[in-house]
Amino acid sequence: xxxxxxxxxxxxxxxxxxxxxxxxxxxxxxxxxxxxxxxxxxxxxxxxxxxxxxxxxxxxxxxxxxxxxxxxxxxxxxxxxxxxxxxxxxxxxxxxxxxxxxxxxxxxxxxxxxxxxxxxxxxxxxxxxxxxxxxxxxxxxxxxxxxxxxxxxxxxxxxxxxxxxxxxxxxxxxxxxxxxxxxxxxxxxxxxxxxxxxxxxxxxxxxxxxxxxxxxxxxxxxxxxxxxxxxxxxxxxxxxxxxxxxxxxxxxxxxxxxxxxxxxx
Numbered sequence: 001x002x003x004x005x006x007x008x009x010x011x012x013x014x015x016x017x018x019x020x021x022x023x024x025x026x027x028x029x030x031x032x033x034x035x036x037x038x039x040x041x042x043x044x045x046x047x048x049x050x051x052x053x054x055x056x057x058x059x060x061x062x063x064x065x066x067x068x069x070x071x072x073x074x075x076x077x078x079x080x081x082x083x084x085x086x087x088x089x090x091x092x093x094x095x096x097x098x099x100x101x102x103x104x105x106x107x108x109x110x111x112x113x114x115x116x117x118x119x120x121x122x123x124x125x126x127x128x129x130x131x132x133x134x135x136x137x138x139x140x141x142x143x144x145x146x147x148x149x150x151x152x153x154x155x156x157x158x159x160x161x162x163x164x165x166x167x168x169x170x171x172x173x174x175x176x177x178x179x180x181x182x183x184x185x186x187x188x189x190x191x192x193x194x195x196x197x198x199x200x201x202x203x204x205x206x207x208x209x210x211x212x213x214x215x216x217x218x219x220x221x222x223x224x225x226x227x228x229x230x231x232x233x234x235x236x237x238x239x240x241x242x243x244x245x246x247x248x249x250x251x252x253x254x255x256x257x258x259x260x261x262x263x264x265x
Contacts, residue, residue: 010077013084017091018068021099024262030102031065038071051076051094054101061109061125066098093193093204100189100255107254108132132247133181136188139245141166146244149237150187156202156230157186188248190231191238192255200231 018032025032040049049069056064073091080087112118112125122128140146147166154163154172163169173182193200205227242249 013088021095027262034068036070052098054098056105059124059126061105064102064105090204093201097201100192103255103258133184136184136245136248137181152233153187154183194235202227203231
């Protein structure tokens with residue numbers, strides 16, 4: 001009976017958070033769907049699905065939509081130790097993460113479609129998007145300080161403390177996503193969450209990964225403490241990142257402007 005009640009509880013929380021997000025997504029023209037797939041093909045290989053995924057057309061960046069993967073989301077309830085409020089914040093943060101990614105794609109596509117110069121310079125909107133991500137990395141990598149901050153963001157996102165150089169980051173991006181610069185889209189997302197006074201998606205995991213810890217948290221004791229410390233480092237470094245990369249600063253302003261408009265609606 002208790003197990004059944006818990007399952008009802010987790011489904012109710014998940015449903016209410018999705019319902020809460022839909023008006024904002026609809027105002028942006030972002031679709032939303034639920035997938036019951038237990039495996040996801042990536043680069044021709046089956047992989048465990050994420051909780052949510054931002055999807056769009058290859059090339060023109062059109063038809064942006066968010067897919068919720070039901071089975072991983074339900075399984076996350078156990079990782080969160082059946083903590084209702086913690087689970088709610090985890091889901092809310094994860095949806096927010098994909099909304100920010102969607103806005104990134106939408107703003108880049110809009111800028112590309114409006115500019116004759118950009119359509120002449122870049123074959124597709126997606127190639128322009130990849131150019132912007134690469135440009136941000138280049139600007140941040142001009143100083144040792146910038147490189148260290150980017151590596152911290154990468155460690156936080158990938159949960160891989162071996163990423164201590166730009167070369168290692170490039171290798172990780174290529175291995176997991178097939179291209180350089182992928183981490184920048186996550187860095188932008190982390191910074192937007194921070195600037196809006198929210199938990200980063202990584203922090204919202206709480207102690208979820210302690211049950212399957214694959215790394216040494218050393219003096220921090222738990223993954224929750226470690227992720228909070230690293231996110232705190234990123235918070236303190238935010239002004240420096242903006243000074244180092246004008247392209248990053250411009251991207252943040254565009255995304256935040258769009259989010260604020262949705263909040264007003």
